[in-house]
Amino acid sequence: MVIVREMREADIEAVSTVRVNSWKVAYAGLIPAAHLDGMNVETDAVSRREWFERGAGSVDNLVAEVDGAVVGWACLGPCRDEDALPGDGEIYAIYALPDWFGTGVGRALMQSAMSYAAQRSYERVLLWVLRDNPRARRFYAAAGFAPDGAEEGFAVGAATVPEVRYVTRTSPNGRYSG
Helix, strand or coil: CEEEEEECCCHHHHHHHHHHHHHHEEEECCCCCHHHHHHHHHHHHHHHHHHHHCCCCCCCCEEEECEEEEEEEEEEEEECCCCCCCCCCEEEEEEEEEEHCCHEEEEEEEHHHHHHHHHCCCCCECCCCCCCCHHHHHHHHHCEEEEEEEEEEEEEEEEEEEEEEEEECCCCCCCCCC
């Protein structure tokens, strides 16, 4: 059974493990191999700790647990886009350990993230996804998101990877059914 709860500082190493391992599998062939090969949990944990401390109060970090082990992570907060409307939120990240892809962990994290978005009164929730990542794009479409036409390049080392923006609305009753 998947349990989603708020992330604690003690979860940072586990979240970095989720993020690094997820990137290495999900983004193979999409992001330069040199970048993926250079990722490690220790370095990522330093960045996660800074993000966690800096976002206190305005950013919601959620973890998915199975049998007490962190197997997924989601992060959301105010939309960072220049063209964001007042009341826009953004899912900054949603990842699961590769062994948990397709098991419902991502869906549980998405449902919780959207509940948090509604509690924060975000009217819309946006996210960015790699243009050439059909698995992620299907996941977001199944969750009720759709591309809104915005595209930009995501700088990864010396490379730029194209991303597309997806958007959905939160329910006025604070529920999410995606």
